Amino acid sequence: MIETDILIIGAGPTGLFTVFEAGLLKLRCHLIDSLPLPGGQLTEIYPKKPIYDIPGYPEVLAGDLVHNLMKQIEPFKPGFTLGERAETIEKLEDGRFKLTSSKGTEHIASVIAIAGGLGCFEPRKPPISNIASFEDRGVEYIVKDPEMYRGKKIVIAGGGDSALDWTIFLADVASELTLVHRRSDFRGAPDSADKVLELTESGKIKLLTQSQVTGLQGNGILKGVEITHDEQGLITLDTDHFIPLFGLSPKLGPIADWGLQIDKNAIIINTLDYSTNVPGYTPLVISIPIPVN
Ligand SMILES: Cc1cc2nc3c(=O)[nH]c(=O)nc-3n(C[C@H](O)[C@H](O)[C@H](O)COP(=O)(O)OP(=O)(O)OC[C@H]3O[C@@H](n4cnc5c(N)ncnc54)[C@H](O)[C@@H]3O)c2cc1C
Structure with missing residues (x-):
């Protein structure tokens, strides 16, 4: 308490x-x-x-x-x-x-x-029917502690800054890392995209573009992901973690x-004292929005 x-x-x-x-x-x-x-x-x-x-x-x-x-x-x-x-x-x-x-x-x-x-x-979640049953059992939407991925096989999905930055960082931590992205170009910073391509060319990570993770496998704990590639169809990958980073x-x-x-x-507040509408139950409300540049 x-x-x-x-x-x-x-x-x-x-x-x-x-x-x-x-x-x-x-x-x-x-x-x-x-x-x-x-x-x-x-x-x-x-x-x-x-x-x-x-x-x-x-x-x-x-x-x-x-x-x-x-x-x-x-x-x-x-x-x-x-x-x-x-x-x-x-x-x-x-x-x-x-x-x-x-x-x-x-x-x-x-x-x-x-x-x-x-x-x-709240994280934007990919539309995979059984994803909720694997949350915190191999599926994470936010990287809280990079060390938990040390020596593990991981699949990251996304094409923005978060997906690229974590791919670059975790390339040295994971035993195997695959980045799955549904397009062939990235939304994230061009410099980060270049680094991801370099890591792919050097064989440090795998990159699957025009692909989406469409299914999860495992019995209570994540064991693999099913990826649908626009041209090659279904690909299955063994993995310990799936990290969808869609914002x-x-x-x-x-x-x-x-x-x-x-x-x-x-x-809605009374701007005289920033009180709310609930009498006798009046949390002080402080809301000072900072304008977006
Ligand atoms: C990309 C981007 C760029 C920006 N650039 C600028 C800029 O250059 N200059 C500028 O002035 N402003 C900028 N802004 C706007 C600025 O970030 C916001 O105005 C500012 O963050 C508001 O601060 P805050 O503390 O009121 O709210 P937030 O920063 O939104 O913090 C609110 C917190 O409350 C938590 N929360 C809400 N409900 C609960 C709950 N029930 N339980 C527990 N926690 C809860 C949330 O998790 C969050 O951490 C930008 C915003 C974005 C998205």
Whole structure:
């Protein structure tokens, strides 16, 4: 059971800076985020992209901005529950709130600040009928710990930056790596695409273009993938892991179920005090959208 003054849902830049402001008022904060690392979209989607519209920074990489925010809040010693989604909120008799995460972790706080951005990022999943039964049993949509692939056979699918970057990185970690992509050109950075082609030519990895993973084999644990090639038809590959990297899309998720007034995926608030519509159950809502460049 985690107890704090302010429980912040969302460890993106808004949630992180909330810790600083609350810290000035001597309030303790704990953050919960469904992603495995703090930083929200900046860490998850564009850590290497330069940002030009932050006051005081003519230019800063998204990853560096998150690093600086973490440094700025360090003195206030915030707690983190990462890799868990804020699922349910109930009001306790003493007026505080109890928030339970997707993994059952309980948090108690007097105030809940919702800094959930566009919502939880959920992976775009390929349309393979039995894929759910292999999730965390050989199928992963996010690479959390590259070491778990050491010496393993892996199949990565996708043609964007994530698929290319992880292919390059894991080429030295996996015993066998196959990249499957449905087109013959890549959406990701041309330099990364060139590196993947070099790795293919040197025999370090296998590349199957104009192909899609259409089936999964195994009895409870993944053992192989079925790949449909546009011209060659069905190809079967033994594998320990299948990592489809087709991007993440935000879903409002449980925030929509907390009785809050919502319009076009945004929580309606009173801008005088940022309170929500729910009387006696009024999480402080902080939502400071940073404009897209
Ligand atoms: C490609 C791209 C480039 C961009 N470039 C710029 C730029 O140059 N300049 C700029 O100003 N802005 C830019 N933006 C926009 C900027 O990233 C967002 O405005 C910013 O991330 C919003 O910050 P936030 O903390 O409010 O939300 P987010 O960064 O979205 O963080 C919200 C967090 O809340 C978590 N969350 C939501 N619901 C739950 C739940 N129920 N349980 C647990 N966790 C939950 C999510 O997992 C997420 O980590 C860009 C966006 C993109 C996609």
